[in-house]
Amino acid sequence: MNRKYRKKNKTTDVLSFLYDTSGEIVICPGKVRQNAKKFGFSFKEELARVLVHAV
Incomplete structure (x- = not known):
């Protein structure tokens, strides 16, 4: 995509x-x-960050 x-x-x-x-x-x-692993965050934390970024 x-x-x-x-x-x-x-x-x-x-x-x-x-x-x-x-x-x-x-x-x-x-x-x-x-990315979560790379930057030292949990999957849920990184997912929240990505979602906020997308909005």
Whole structure:
């Protein structure tokens, strides 16, 4: 999806799409888990961070 919508050939943790009055958030749990381990957070903490970032 990152390649298709952002023209970037790498995995990302989150993509967000804005529509007229709503939006859509797509999260890659595997990448979130990988980043949590990399940065020393729990999966739930990193998921919360990604969700806030996407909004």
